Amino acid sequence: MEELYTLEREVGRGSYGVVFEGHMAKTGERVAIKRLPCSSPECIELYLQELWAMRATAKNHPNVIALHGCLLQTGPKTLQPLRPGRLPLDLVESALKGSVVGIKQSQEEKRTKSDSSRSKTKNRTNSGGLFRTKSRLRTNSESDFFRSKSQESTNSDLSMSKTPVRKISGLSRPRKRPAPTGEKDNRGPRRCLALWLVMEYCDGGDLNHYLLSRPPESQRNHSVVQQLSSAMAFLHRLRIVHRDLKPDNVLVCLTPNGPLIKVADFGLSKMSVEGGQGMEGDTSLTRQHFSSTCGSDFYMAPEVWGGLTYTAQADIFSLGVMFWAVLERLTFLEEGSTQEQLGAYVCKARWLMPLGEALCENPDLQLCIPMKSRRSPSLPPPPGQAVCTLLLDMLASDPDARPTAAQLEDRVRSAMEEDAQ
Missing domain, CATH: 1.10.510.10 (Transferase(Phosphotransferase) domain 1)
Structure with a gap:
């Protein structure tokens, strides 16, 4: 996704997220952009259900809200487009395990900053295998997530408050130190801070x-x-x-x-x-x-x-x-x-x-x-x-x-x- 979205103002706030009015920078089309913070596994499960349902409806009926795209926020200024038909595996794992993926890894990274450079190198080498294992677990979890959909498992007041104009890039910034050619990135799962859903804008309110x-x-x-x-x-x-x-x-x-x-x-x-x-x-x-x-x-x-x-x-x-x-x-x-x-x-x-x-x-x-x-x-x-x-x-x-x-x-x-x- 190469479009840039400009956030202009907050138009709705509910129990789980905030909705902004925005525009596609290239086309000027007005859109609604919903930010869903991934703060707990319970919230994450609701977000995945919403994303799955909106993808199923696509743009096939005039009386159902249309989803234009989805972005995954992994850092303060890092957004990655989510490909159609795919679910973010880290979020699926969080919903299934009952804990937000990435928090423990972040805490461990802070502790290792005080270690010697030789210890850091050793820790990074050892952690690669663990992260590869978790990656396989996430792949299996995604299949379990789809199979479990046949079973039972576990808004908004309008606000006109102004927010600073910001631009959201659909592509994450390139890493300063990319992995060597032919080698996989084994740094492990990063915490997903939020999902951003880009939807059609409805100018008549609720x-x-x-x-x-x-x-x-x-x-x-x-x-x-x-x-x-x-x-x-x-x-x-x-x-x-x-x-x-x-x-x-x-x-x-x-x-x-x-x-x-x-x-x-x-x-x-x-x-x-x-x-x-x-x-x-x-x-x-x-x-x-x-x-x-x-x-x-x-x-x-x-x-x-x-x-x-x-x-x-x-x-x-x-x-x-x-x-x-x-x-x-x-x-x-x-x-x-x-x-x-x-x-x-x-x-x-x-x-x-x-x-x-x-x-x-x-x-x-x-x-x-x-x-x-x-x-x-x-x-x-x-x-x-x-x-x-x-x-x-x-x-x-x-x-x-x-x-x-x-x-x-x-x-x-x-x-x-x-x-x-």
């Missing part, structure tokens, strides 16, 4: 910011719902389960033809290696079970709330919460926050309870869609009967009663056509 900063409009809401259902059908055909669908993780590109919706943030995603493509693969995905409790409270399915094993149908429930909120413009405030967020809920006395939690406590709970009996004139008309029926099916307490992603895309289209007549 779905919360985009919709709540504009007057309600039925046509726009319908377009958002249809695009999200298309993105989910695509992801589930690839056997990718997102597991953290919410408006914060949906980005918007502004185009002359209206908003272009992009599903993003695949840090908690999982990919099943079982099943096939199309309807058969979609059915197989509903049989792949997961056990890690993850997601955001107001969008989590009842089976996730209950700590039970769950399938890709948990994504359908999360999408149902978002659809209901978008179509009726339902918002809530999280405790300690003044920022409205799109999301459906159940009113319990003076408190708002997430739908998944309410259905976990009472699977027979009857949801009232549309929610509002008295509506402000500024709001769009409530969803029609066909769409309301679809929402109730998506929010069923029984995962098997929910439509699959492939069925959902067709049902969204037909329900909206039926209600428009």
Whole structure:
């Protein structure tokens, strides 16, 4: 990768990384550059999952965020391009072993600085064999990492703060003392400081910011719902389960033809290696079970709330919460926050309870869609009967009663056509 990227400003900061707005120096194309610090094996595993999922989606669907490239940072000013189809072996080893590769080696190097030059030479000679062994281990670990993907294993507030303009080179600086010709570099694994993901830039912000900063409009809401259902059908055909669908993780590109919706943030995603493509693969995905409790409270399915094993149908429930909120413009405030967020809920006395939690406590709970009996004139008309029926099916307490992603895309289209007549 020969491009230079210019970082201009920070646009987002979450639990795991920071997102900058930047440009490709050669083409001037605006990009989003996400820095993920490799500080712990738990974080590294999430980064590898995100990278793997984004590579699988590539640039094949307009409603899924596109990955342009990935850089591996191994020093303060050293970045190396990661070749397509390859995972950084040091990071794979860190995730599998539960410790960050390179830390022990760095500590040992500091201690050897006080040794004599003859001892240093001896230590370097002896360490070469150890590093060659570790290199073989990393190769085996990479294969184990791919095989383990069929098993279960173990966001952002916008900020406009200015950051100094910096240029990132896609190539690392050449070593001052290159290895002799015909000899391998046996210095061993260096610590990976961070992964940099270069993605397409979305100028409309996240779905919360985009919709709540504009007057309600039925046509726009319908377009958002249809695009999200298309993105989910695509992801589930690839056997990718997102597991953290919410408006914060949906980005918007502004185009002359209206908003272009992009599903993003695949840090908690999982990919099943079982099943096939199309309807058969979609059915197989509903049989792949997961056990890690993850997601955001107001969008989590009842089976996730209950700590039970769950399938890709948990994504359908999360999408149902978002659809209901978008179509009726339902918002809530999280405790300690003044920022409205799109999301459906159940009113319990003076408190708002997430739908998944309410259905976990009472699977027979009857949801009232549309929610509002008295509506402000500024709001769009409530969803029609066909769409309301679809929402109730998506929010069923029984995962098997929910439509699959492939069925959902067709049902969204037909329900909206039926209600428009």
